[in-house]
Amino acid sequence: MTAVKTPIQVRYEVRNLELAAEGRQRIEWAAREMPVLKQLRQRFSQERPLAGIRISACCHVTTETANLAIALKAAGADAVLIASNPLSTQDDVAASLVVDHGIPVFALKGEDTATYLRHVRIALDHQPQIIIDDGSDVVATMVKERPDLIAGVIGTTEETTTGIVRLKAMLAAGVLTFPAMAVNDAETKHFFDNRYGTGQSTLDGIIRATNILLAGKTIVIAGYGWCGKGVALRARGLGANVVVTEINPVRAIEAAMDGFRVMPMAEAAYLGDLFITVTGNKHVIRREHFALMKDGAIVCNSGHFDIEIDLVALGELSSDRRMVRSFTEEYTLEGGKSVIVLGEGRLINLAAAEGHPASVMDMSFANQALAVEYLIKNQGKLSAGIYNIPEELDRQIAALKLAAMGIAIDTLTSDQLHYISSWDEGTE
Ligand code: ADE
DSSP: OOOEEOTTOOEEBOSOGGGHHHHHHHHHHHHTTOHHHHHHHHHHHHHOTTTTOEEEEEEOOSHHHHHHHHHHHHTTOEEEEEESSTTOOOHHHHHHHHHHHOOOEEOOTTOOHHHHHHHHHHHHHTOOSEEEESSSHHHHHHHHHOGGGGGGOOEEEEOSHHHHHHHHHHHHTTOOOSEEEEGGGSHHHIIIIIIIIHHHHHHHHHHHHHOOOOTTOEEEEEOOSHHHHHHHHHHHHTTOEEEEEOSOHHHHHHHHHTTOEEOOHHHHHHHOSEEEEOSSSSOSBOHHHHHHSOTTEEEEEOSSSTTSBOHHHHHHHEEEEEEEETTEEEEEETTSOEEEEEGGGSBHHHHTSOOSOHHHHHHHHHHHHHHHHHHHHTTTTOOSEEEEOOHHHHHHHHHHHHHHHTOOOOOOOHHHHHHHTOSSOOOO
């Protein structure tokens, strides 16, 4: 598929523009659950805080991302959107963004790695002043391949835990020379998106791919960060026996005190009916573990990159591979045992389902939009580094969300305010 011009004069590379009507309807459906972003969009369309700013956004192309892209356009931005994962694009959404909103989109569900990387380079050719990244591939590729563009960058915003780990490594190596906003670390992002979003959408993806009953199954969850906590909570809620594996002793205690069995993967490998990796690291399930698994064990990943499960090793151990359902591939090992891999080891919630529900992405993307506005407002004032979303913006998003949910909360009395800002009151 080649990049062409539409009658509305934007470049694009999407699967099929005829899917636009379906995409439009689904984008509007998601918008109903995104009241915070809607308010920002309304303000942005009056104030135009991003007028003429070139933005390259690398996100999962979903109905929720579409609402972010529409808000950025309302703010006056000149934004292009590329996929942050080869399997996560919703082709109807990509079509609607091009046709209905005139936003250049380069994303195809099922694109190969070469196409994915070509789209990253198209995002760089846009000469972004702002990069919205999900996993830091655009920033890392710019640093490696297009250092000439760095001087023009005002800053980047990063959506994921994995991307922030990468940015920290870039900063330590001295190659991150502009400000980066750690959107993931906002409380209104990771408390809800990583925990309840990943929790629900991961199980949604597994169920859509396999239609298995989770009640009574032993589910091994690798990683007890915010995503792992959410998946474990929801798996228990559906009646699974949950086992957690960890490398962080504090998180391991937390998992144990939350009531889960904790053990090394080499022990869990014997027990699991279903394995879910959410660690952000590589080869968490590897050759020695496949050898120990039960016949028919299912493995999948909900961490950012597709390297948590060592599928190369699994391929080497196998004499046969076949697709048995969409996103469900059976590997037959020498000796006849089978291991089932979901979604090619890529984010199962976005490959086989639709990613996190709109209600949590509302807060995540409100953070993204405000982080971009913050970078523009503070252009030239921030040195190279990784910045948290200012607490007042985090609180503002929470307050708007609460109001939209119809939930009122208490406020401090002046006496209480004085008490928590002073030190001289103690035992009476
Ligand atoms: N990451 C996880 N879920 C997502 C969604 N629905 N849209 C965009 N990015 C996501």
